[in-house]
Amino acid sequence: xxxEALEAAIKAKNTSTFLEHAEELHYADLAAIFENLDxxxxxxxxxxxxxxxxxxxxxxxxxxxxxxxLERFDTTAQQKILSQLLxxxxxxILQDVSAEARQRYLALLQPEEMEATRSLMRYDEDxxxxxxxxxxxxxxxxxxxxEVLDILRKDQNSTESLARIYVVADDDRLIGKVRLRHLAFSxxxxxxxxxxxxxxxxxxxxxxxxxxxxxxxxxxMTVLPVVDEYGRLLGIITHDxxxxxxxxxxxEDIEKMSGIAGEQSEETYLNTPVxxxxxxxxxxxxxxALLAISSGYVMLRxxxxxxxxxxLALYLPMxxxxxxxxxxxAATMVIRAMSLGELEQxxxxxxxxxxxxxxxxxxxxxxxxxxxxxxxxxxxxxPEIPPTxxxxxxxxxxxxxxxxxxxxxxxxxxxxxxxARAIKLDPAVVAAPAITTLVDIFGMVIYFTAAQSILNL
Amino acid sequence: xxxEALEAAIKAKNTSTFLEHAEELHYADLAAIFENLDxxxxxxxxxxxxxxxxxxxxxxxxxxxxxxxLERFDTTAQQKILSQLLxxxxxxILQDVSAEARQRYLALLQPEEMEATRSLMRYDEDxxxxxxxxxxxxxxxxxxxxEVLDILRKDQNSTESLARIYVVADDDRLIGKVRLRHLAFSxxxxxxxxxxxxxxxxxxxxxxxxxxxxxxxxxxMTVLPVVDEYGRLLGIITHDxxxxxxxxxxxEDIEKMSGIAGEQSEETYLNTPVxxxxxxxxxxxxxxALLAISSGYVMLRxxxxxxxxxxLALYLPMxxxxxxxxxxxAATMVIRAMSLGELEQxxxxxxxxxxxxxxxxxxxxxxxxxxxxxxxxxxxxxPEIPPTxxxxxxxxxxxxxxxxxxxxxxxxxxxxxxxARAIKLDPAVVAAPAITTLVDIFGMVIYFTAAQSILNL
Numbered sequence: 001x002x003x004e005a006l007e008a009a010i011k012a013k014n015t016s017t018f019l020e021h022a023e024e025l026h027y028a029d030l031a032a033i034f035e036n037l038d039x040x041x042x043x044x045x046x047x048x049x050x051x052x053x054x055x056x057x058x059x060x061x062x063x064x065x066x067x068x069x070l071e072r073f074d075t076t077a078q079q080k081i082l083s084q085l086l087x088x089x090x091x092x093i094l095q096d097v098s099a100e101a102r103q104r105y106l107a108l109l110q111p112e113e114m115e116a117t118r119s120l121m122r123y124d125e126d127x128x129x130x131x132x133x134x135x136x137x138x139x140x141x142x143x144x145x146x147e148v149l150d151i152l153r154k155d156q157n158s159t160e161s162l163a164r165i166y167v168v169a170d171d172d173r174l175i176g177k178v179r180l181r182h183l184a185f186s187x188x189x190x191x192x193x194x195x196x197x198x199x200x201x202x203x204x205x206x207x208x209x210x211x212x213x214x215x216x217x218x219x220x221m222t223v224l225p226v227v228d229e230y231g232r233l234l235g236i237i238t239h240d241x242x243x244x245x246x247x248x249x250x251x252e253d254i255e256k257m258s259g260i261a262g263e264q265s266e267e268t269y270l271n272t273p274v275x276x277x278x279x280x281x282x283x284x285x286x287x288x289a290l291l292a293i294s295s296g297y298v299m300l301r302x303x304x305x306x307x308x309x310x311x312l313a314l315y316l317p318m319x320x321x322x323x324x325x326x327x328x329x330a331a332t333m334v335i336r337a338m339s340l341g342e343l344e345q346x347x348x349x350x351x352x353x354x355x356x357x358x359x360x361x362x363x364x365x366x367x368x369x370x371x372x373x374x375x376x377x378x379x380x381x382x383p384e385i386p387p388t389x390x391x392x393x394x395x396x397x398x399x400x401x402x403x404x405x406x407x408x409x410x411x412x413x414x415x416x417x418x419x420a421r422a423i424k425l426d427p428a429v430v431a432a433p434a435i436t437t438l439v440d441i442f443g444m445v446i447y448f449t450a451a452q453s454i455l456n457l
Numbered sequence: 458x459x460x461e462a463l464e465a466a467i468k469a470k471n472t473s474t475f476l477e478h479a480e481e482l483h484y485a486d487l488a489a490i491f492e493n494l495d496x497x498x499x500x501x502x503x504x505x506x507x508x509x510x511x512x513x514x515x516x517x518x519x520x521x522x523x524x525x526x527l528e529r530f531d532t533t534a535q536q537k538i539l540s541q542l543l544x545x546x547x548x549x550i551l552q553d554v555s556a557e558a559r560q561r562y563l564a565l566l567q568p569e570e571m572e573a574t575r576s577l578m579r580y581d582e583d584x585x586x587x588x589x590x591x592x593x594x595x596x597x598x599x600x601x602x603x604e605v606l607d608i609l610r611k612d613q614n615s616t617e618s619l620a621r622i623y624v625v626a627d628d629d630r631l632i633g634k635v636r637l638r639h640l641a642f643s644x645x646x647x648x649x650x651x652x653x654x655x656x657x658x659x660x661x662x663x664x665x666x667x668x669x670x671x672x673x674x675x676x677x678m679t680v681l682p683v684v685d686e687y688g689r690l691l692g693i694i695t696h697d698x699x700x701x702x703x704x705x706x707x708x709e710d711i712e713k714m715s716g717i718a719g720e721q722s723e724e725t726y727l728n729t730p731v732x733x734x735x736x737x738x739x740x741x742x743x744x745x746a747l748l749a750i751s752s753g754y755v756m757l758r759x760x761x762x763x764x765x766x767x768x769l770a771l772y773l774p775m776x777x778x779x780x781x782x783x784x785x786x787a788a789t790m791v792i793r794a795m796s797l798g799e800l801e802q803x804x805x806x807x808x809x810x811x812x813x814x815x816x817x818x819x820x821x822x823x824x825x826x827x828x829x830x831x832x833x834x835x836x837x838x839x840p841e842i843p844p845t846x847x848x849x850x851x852x853x854x855x856x857x858x859x860x861x862x863x864x865x866x867x868x869x870x871x872x873x874x875x876x877a878r879a880i881k882l883d884p885a886v887v888a889a890p891a892i893t894t895l896v897d898i899f900g901m902v903i904y905f906t907a908a909q910s911i912l913n914l
Binding site for chain 1: 483606701715731783791794800
């Protein structure tokens with residue numbers, strides 16, 4: 001493998017072997033290798049890698065490595081690297097460095113590069129504008145196929161995608177598109193006008209990146225044009241941007257759903273320091289622990305009930321946990337459906353009715369199953385029950401509270417994420433751990449109250 | 458909006474308005490509308506929609522709707538629809554219908570269509586071969602640019618992507634690629650040989666679809682060629698396939714992590730029947746409930762300890778839940794890192810050491826925090842403690858068991874998914890709910906044992 005050979009060459013500080021293998025490797029592999037090097041090895045890498053290869057590698061590195069890596073080069077090299085970057089990558093990179101470095105780097109750019117970069121940096125990183133590249137092929141409809149091909153040939157290395165070529169009016173308003181294949185198949189004197197197709201789907205630069213991803217996958221697009229409120233073409237979002245967005249958003253959802261807080265880092269799991277992992281996990285953990293003490297407080301209050309039939313302890317963890325499990329399932333389904341754009345604001349009632357039926361069904365069937373298990377198996381163990389309590393009544397108290405707990409928890413699991421969205425919170429944060437801990441408290445109350453009233457304790 | 462106008466036209470059975478709006482709409486929107494119609498409205502839709510529009514709509518419908526929808530058409534219409542489908546969509550659709558219908562539909566195809574479809578159906582739906590299309594532009598290196606353009610022009614509607622045109626040898630071995638832009642920019646008598654570029658990255662038809670998605674996003678690809686073990690070009694995977702794969706895989710991960718079983722349906726959350734939702738949630742729920750009874754059994758066994766200091770109940774849910782929460786966090790991080798291809802088989806030890814450090818850190822800091830809260834706040838409530846027990850020792854018992862529980866749970870959360878992978882199980886199934894319930898049991902044991910030995914009960 002070239003990868004291992006390159007790593008060996010770096011370890012051995014063998015410049016010629018290093019160069020030979022580096023040239024063969026993909027920038028994504030080179031970036032992954034670079035990330036795993038120690039400080040001295042990174043210096044060897046940046047001192048010897050061909051400067052033309054480095055911009056692509058830099059764009060793949062995690063945010064936190066950008067500045068220290070660029071600082072390994074002298075000003076001339078920095079200038080070369082920065083000007084070779086695609087404009088959206090350059091804007092991203094400049095947003096990830098310190099204010100001081102940003103000023104220095106911007107000053108190294110050509111005036112038009114600086115202008116394009118500054119205008120991209122106006123948009124938040126997680127909007128369509130923050131994701132787009134301005135390297136888009138633009139033509140006007142009065143050109144001939146030959147004229148267009150001449151322009152494209154000249155720009156072919158600076159335009160990120162030629163899959164769609166956009167036709168704009170004099171004021172930059174987007175008026176149509178031309179496909180490269182139609183240019184390729186047409187005589188050179190054909191007027192472009194004859195090849196122009198309508199553009200149906202565009203996105204506003206200020207729209208959320210998730211919206212861009214939803215449009216892209218719904219309509220099987222290759223390139224999504226980004227416009228301003230006047231319909232002027234600002235740039236394009238391409239499929240590789242969309243893959244990144246989807247990866248980010250899924251990871252974010254999954255992490256939030258497990259009670260992991262804060263910005264997801266761009267670094268891999270193994271390269272993220274233990275302290276960073278700690279900071280993302282501790283706050284939720286501590287909050288949930290305090291909440292769980294409330295469950296304990298409920299248990300404390302029902303000491304009399306529990307001590308009069310201690311057998312209730314056998315089912316206590318089950319009733320409590322069933323709520324967390326069903327609530328978590330419901331929340332997951334609803335949160336995922338929202339992420340995939342399946343639920344509009346108006347469908348809340350449908351979701352509630354659906355989960356109410358589901359919750360009742362799960363609750364009743366679980367209740368009956370557990371009652372059956374109890375009545376059939378428990379007598380075999382000669383359980384300690386006070387003479388005033390009969391086994392059927394005991395099973396009824398357990399099953400009824402289980403059914404109620406499951407119904408209420410399922411419903412809460414569906415309602416809480418939608419409620420969160422209604423007040424502009426990310427639905428994913430109210431998922432599993434938070435819901436579990438909340439419904440645990442209800443579970444305790446329901447269980448002991450049912451036992452108290454059904455068994456006359 | 459055209460969408461609402463179309464829906465109104467269907468309700469009013471107004472054919473001309475229906476046709477007018479249907480023509481304007483994207484097939485993805487038409488499919489979403491069709492899915493939400495009742496039986497009679499669907500009949501109106503299929504009776505009047507232009508047959509040329511229907512193949513794209515059909516390909517977007519969920520599996521369970523395919524056969525009943527195709528059966529609304531007569532044989533001639535079925536034949537037209539099936540032959541217009543892209544070959545990968547056609548193979549997918551034939552895999553989703555009954556064996557009887559599959560035979561009938563296959564018999565309607567032209568011999569070469571039948572051949573291509575059968576060969577695609579050989580691959581599992583979730584492999585690279587099952588995802589690829591065979592509609593790929595193939596040329597040989599002895600052609601001129603003009604010859605290639607003539608071929609491509611003839612095939613342009615049947616080849617799904619012209620972003621890459623593949624050069625094959627006589628025996629179909631893949632030997633290179635040509636970009637459409639280079640054809641477009643070259644003189645028509647240029648030999649193709651001069652434009653051929655090397656193909657570095659391919660995937661085997663039998664490889665898992667997840668691998669295809671990983672390669673695609675790692676190397677920012679547009680088209681990924683699929684080959685057999687002899688390096689012969691079988692087809693291509695395009696970026697829209699990858700978006701579907703990523704969506705499917707993320708949903709699957711998220712659902713499994715919340716204890717939702719079975720194949721994810723292609724239908725939206727709201728269109729999935731309550732009974733299907735029930736079947737996917739019940740098995741886990743029931744299994745976890747039985748497991749939770751083991752926790753209850755542990756509690757039952759420690760009746761003496763709990764009744765001698767019932768105040769232990771106040772912290773019991775917290776110690777137990779902290780295990781589930783930290784285990785779930787660790788499992789999520791590890792599962793996600795595996796899904797993103799960050800963890801090779803060899804990095805298990807690194808992960809274990811990292812989570813061990815993290816678990817100990819979380820455990821110690823949580824233990825100290827809870828001890829502090831206990832010593833400062835608990836005395837204000839005049840808690841009932843037997844005279845033989847002092848508050849500092851009580852706090853020590855709680856904190857120590859909390860720290861141990863968190864450390865062990867964090868470690869289990871990391872080890873279990875890796876263990877699952879090692880024995881070829883999907884790591885996601887051992888996530889949150891299963892780990893939570895397992896560590897709950899340990900939590901009970903640790904808590905009561907610590908109390909028993911530290912407080913001499």
